[in-house]
Amino acid sequence: MEKKRDEWEKTLEIKDLVIHYTSDSETVYAVNGIDMEISKGKTLGLVGETGAGKTTTALSILNLIPEPSGKIISGEVKVKGKDVLQMGTQELRSLRGDQVAMIFQDPFSSLNPRKTVAETIEEPLILSKMIPDKEKRFIRVLELMDRVGLAERLVNIYPHELDGGRRQRIGIARALALDPKFIVCDEPVSALDVSIQAQILNLMKKIQKEMGITYIFITHDLSVVNHFSDDIAVMYLGRLVEKAPAEELFQSPLHPYTKALLSAIPVLRIHNRPERMLLKGEITSPVNPKPICRFANRCSLAKEICSSEEPELLEVSPGHFVACHCCKNNKK
Numbered sequence: 001m002e003k004k005r006d007e008w009e010k011t012l013e014i015k016d017l018v019i020h021y022t023s024d025s026e027t028v029y030a031v032n033g034i035d036m037e038i039s040k041g042k043t044l045g046l047v048g049e050t051g052a053g054k055t056t057t058a059l060s061i062l063n064l065i066p067e068p069s070g071k072i073i074s075g076e077v078k079v080k081g082k083d084v085l086q087m088g089t090q091e092l093r094s095l096r097g098d099q100v101a102m103i104f105q106d107p108f109s110s111l112n113p114r115k116t117v118a119e120t121i122e123e124p125l126i127l128s129k130m131i132p133d134k135e136k137r138f139i140r141v142l143e144l145m146d147r148v149g150l151a152e153r154l155v156n157i158y159p160h161e162l163d164g165g166r167r168q169r170i171g172i173a174r175a176l177a178l179d180p181k182f183i184v185c186d187e188p189v190s191a192l193d194v195s196i197q198a199q200i201l202n203l204m205k206k207i208q209k210e211m212g213i214t215y216i217f218i219t220h221d222l223s224v225v226n227h228f229s230d231d232i233a234v235m236y237l238g239r240l241v242e243k244a245p246a247e248e249l250f251q252s253p254l255h256p257y258t259k260a261l262l263s264a265i266p267v268l269r270i271h272n273r274p275e276r277m278l279l280k281g282e283i284t285s286p287v288n289p290k291p292i293c294r295f296a297n298r299c300s301l302a303k304e305i306c307s308s309e310e311p312e313l314l315e316v317s318p319g320h321f322v323a324c325h326c327c328k329n330n331k332k
Contacts, residue, residue: 011214017075032238043215045229052235101175105187107167118155124177144173165196244320301326
């Protein structure tokens with residue numbers, strides 16, 4: 001009975017996911033064998049530099065990898081126990097409707113400039129035929145606007161007439177339209193001012209608490225993800241290099257790349273400032289990479305084994321995983 005309960009609580013499970021992009025004779029290993037899971041009502045923060053494979057991982061959850069250049073080579077992506085990668089057209093449509101939704105990075109380009117606020121939020125309700133009656137749909141739109149903090153007077157306003165924060169609230173309302181259980185957040189606050197970022201994050205937290213929604217939160221800003229996530233996974237060139245509860249990752253990071261990212265967070269004090277770790281060396285090409293540590297060229301701790309063998313993601317303490325030849329034996 002306990003096993004069934006644990007399985008039910010896993011909203012997302014990704015196992016050995018491999019995704020390639022091909023161009024002529026070159027193959028880019030965008031995601032190269034990652035494993036992760038998220039429990040019901042929790043938030044997993046997925047962080048890393050541009051090109052780490054964060055967005056590609058997110059798109060795979062909705063089976064939206066662009067073809068023909070993108071191709072899922074192997075792996076499983078299970079939402080509530082069902083493999084998204086094996087679903088047919090009708091199942092995917094249902095999944096994207098009432099199970100999984102997405103909040104996009106740019107709150108302007110993700111909205112149709114020819115649709116008003118009400119029309120944008122109403123669109124998924126029309127497509128899903130969830131609420132056939134027009135008047136009832138409008139009532140639902142007003143409810144969603146109120147939930148995300150949009151005034152009723154904005155129903156007939158177009159996106160270009162609003163600021164970035166209100167535009168992103170429209171995107172959140174649209175994502176909530178069909179009562180999804182899981183939302184993919186692809187850098188939803190990176191294009192916003194810092195003060196607006198805090199408002200949007202607080203709103204998303206409130207919605208999660210009220211509705212029990214599960215989030216995967218993709219960002220390159222560790223200072224943001226620390227206050228928003230239960231667990232944090234760090235990606236580097238298509239691989240997971242470290243995963244741990246948020247508090248533990250910030251207090252006891254193990255992987256050199258994680259330490260470098262944390263050292264880049266601005267600190268508002270003059271004295272006793274932590275030393276910034278500057279990464280030097282060439283970035284390993286994601287095109288046809290060799291089975292070695294992809295961070296070795298930039299790592300000050302690199303050993304001979306790092307240039308000949310790819311490290312596995314191993315659990316070094318309860319819930320704390322790291323893929324590093326130099327720190328995998330640092331068990332607590």
